[in-house]
Amino acid sequence: MEPSLLSQRIVEQFSPSADGRQPVAHGASRGPAAHALTPVPSPARRERGVRQPMDGVRAIQPRAHALGYSMSPLPGLKEADAPEKPKDKFSSFYFPVSNFHFRTSSFQLLFSSFCLLLSAFCIPVSARAADHGNAEALIEAGHWKRARAIVEPRVAANPRDAQAVWLLSRIKLAFGYLDGALVPAQQAVALEDGNSDYHFQLAQVYGEMAARASMFAAAGLAHKFKGELDASLARNPKNLDALDALMQYSYQAPGLMGGDKGKARSIADQLVQLSPVQGHLAQAELAREAKDEAKVEESLRQAVKADPKNYEAQTALAGFYTNLPRRNTDEAEKHAREALRLDPGRAKAYSILAKVLALERRWNELEAVLAASEKAVPDDLAPYFQSTNALLEAGVELQRGEAYVRKYLGQEPEGEEPDAAHAHRLLGLVLEKQGRRQQAISELETAVQMNPRFKEAKEDLKRVKAASR
Numbered sequence: 262m263e264p265s266l267l268s269q270r271i272v273e274q275f276s277p278s279a280d281g282r283q284p285v286a287h288g289a290s291r292g293p294a295a296h297a298l299t300p301v302p303s304p305a306r307r308e309r310g311v312r313q314p315m316d317g318v319r320a321i322q323p324r325a326h327a328l329g330y331s332m333s334p335l336p337g338l339k340e341a342d343a344p345e346k347p348k349d350k351f352s353s354f355y356f357p358v359s360n361f362h363f364r365t366s367s368f369q370l371l372f373s374s375f376c377l378l379l380s381a382f383c384i385p386v387s388a389r390a391a392d393h394g395n396a397e398a399l400i401e402a403g404h405w406k407r408a409r410a411i412v413e414p415r416v417a418a419n420p421r422d423a424q425a426v427w428l429l430s431r432i433k434l435a436f437g438y439l440d441g442a443l444v445p446a447q448q449a450v451a452l453e454d455g456n457s458d459y460h461f462q463l464a465q466v467y468g469e470m471a472a473r474a475s476m477f478a479a480a481g482l483a484h485k486f487k488g489e490l491d492a493s494l495a496r497n498p499k500n501l502d503a504l505d506a507l508m509q510y511s512y513q514a515p516g517l518m519g520g521d522k523g524k525a526r527s528i529a530d531q532l533v534q535l536s537p538v539q540g541h542l543a544q545a546e547l548a549r550e551a552k553d554e555a556k557v558e559e560s561l562r563q564a565v566k567a568d569p570k571n572y573e574a575q576t577a578l579a580g581f582y583t584n585l586p587r588r589n590t591d592e593a594e595k596h597a598r599e600a601l602r603l604d605p606g607r608a609k610a611y612s613i614l615a616k617v618l619a620l621e622r623r624w625n626e627l628e629a630v631l632a633a634s635e636k637a638v639p640d641d642l643a644p645y646f647q648s649t650n651a652l653l654e655a656g657v658e659l660q661r662g663e664a665y666v667r668k669y670l671g672q673e674p675e676g677e678e679p680d681a682a683h684a685h686r687l688l689g690l691v692l693e694k695q696g697r698r699q700q701a702i703s704e705l706e707t708a709v710q711m712n713p714r715f716k717e718a719k720e721d722l723k724r725v726k727a728a729s730r
């Protein structure tokens with residue numbers, strides 16, 4: 262989970278917002294409660310080593326980025342078919358023993374035996390390392406399903422593989438399976454206590470648990486969160502993700518819980534020195550907390566300037582320009598298209614571009630972008646969800662939006678994207694706008710059934726039922 266959201270959720274358990282803001286539904290902007298029915302999509306994902314893009318949106322399910330949401334597996338979801346495992350560079354490597362000719366046949370036999378033993382022992386180890394690296398790269402690009410297909414068999418084959426169980430915990434958390442994320446996170450720390458990343462992952466899981474727990478239980482879990490965060494930084498004081506989480510915690514927490522806004526700003530400055538892109542994105546986040554939109558924009562532009570080839574920086578700035586009050590669709594499109602040029606195999610830029618095209622009612626171009634997205638990233642249909650969100654916001658082409666969100670519901674959502682409960686809520690809101698209240702009620706009831714703690718869906722359901730009487 263994105264460190265900033267993690268820290269915020271823990272703090273909000275003990276220090277509810279006084280500005281009238283409400284917990285946010287997946288893909289919805291964190292605005293005043295009166296605007297809860299206007300979803301503003303966020304295609305953002307957390308990337309290791311790179312700050313989460315600042316697109317004006319704070320909450321992304323199913324990684325429990327909104328307060329009070331259940332993290333239990335959704336009923337009716339089917340595991341995605343595992344894609345063909347990518348071939349690693351060692352798959353065709355072998356020792357052509359028969360081609361070696363030595364004067365001494367006994368030496369040849371000895372050497373041949375050694376080579377065969379070496380190939381039998383070393384290649385699986387190398388293959389495992391290649392698989393882990395490939396899985397981690399897939400995670401960084403938001404391809405959680407593909408990573409899952411690699412990691413789960415590895416853990417089954419060797420439960421004491423610390424890196425594999427760490428990756429499994431990250432994957433479980435990305436799909437919202439909190440209970441399934443805790444045990445592998447604990448195992449990774451037990452197997453390799455000196456690894457800073459493993460402690461940080463365990464901190465994230467404890468943080469999610471604290472955000473869901475009662476006030477009484479949350480206190481102990483928040484203590485565990487902070488302990489693991491401190492342990493992560495003790496092992497690597499330059500762990501960017503852990504520093505980012507500590508910055509957010511320090512900024513948002515009250516003084517009695519260790520909050521210190523000056524310390525938070527100091528950490529952001531430190532991040533700029535360690536990683537200019539991540540540092541400027543962190544400063545943008547602090548500016549957002551201070552409601553300084555001009556500073557947010559300035560910091561995001563500095564992130565892009567620091568590394569114009571950074572996909573996260575480009576999508577962060579593009580996403581910022583899709584949202585009010587500083588919406589600028591020309592700039593949003595410009596940076597989204599640059600991100601697509603940098604990496605056409607990731608869904609985030611397609612989602613942002615789709616939102617722009619939907620808002621501008623450029624229907625032919627929107628269809629072309631959605632088709633390109635589905636071809637490039639067939640296992641992540643988030644651009645369809647985000648397009649529906651934009652159409653609902655604009656109040657136009659609602660039948661088109663209905664078709665898009667129904668398509669999104671046709672397959673298991675990607676990790677860190679809107680879950681099925683949120684898609685059913687979105688569909689319900691679209692149907693309501695079309696005057697189809699009974700169908701809207703049915704979709705909202707499905708959302709609540711899938712996630713009994715889905716506060717916004719419950720409120721929507723109550724409102725639509727009252728209007729139907």
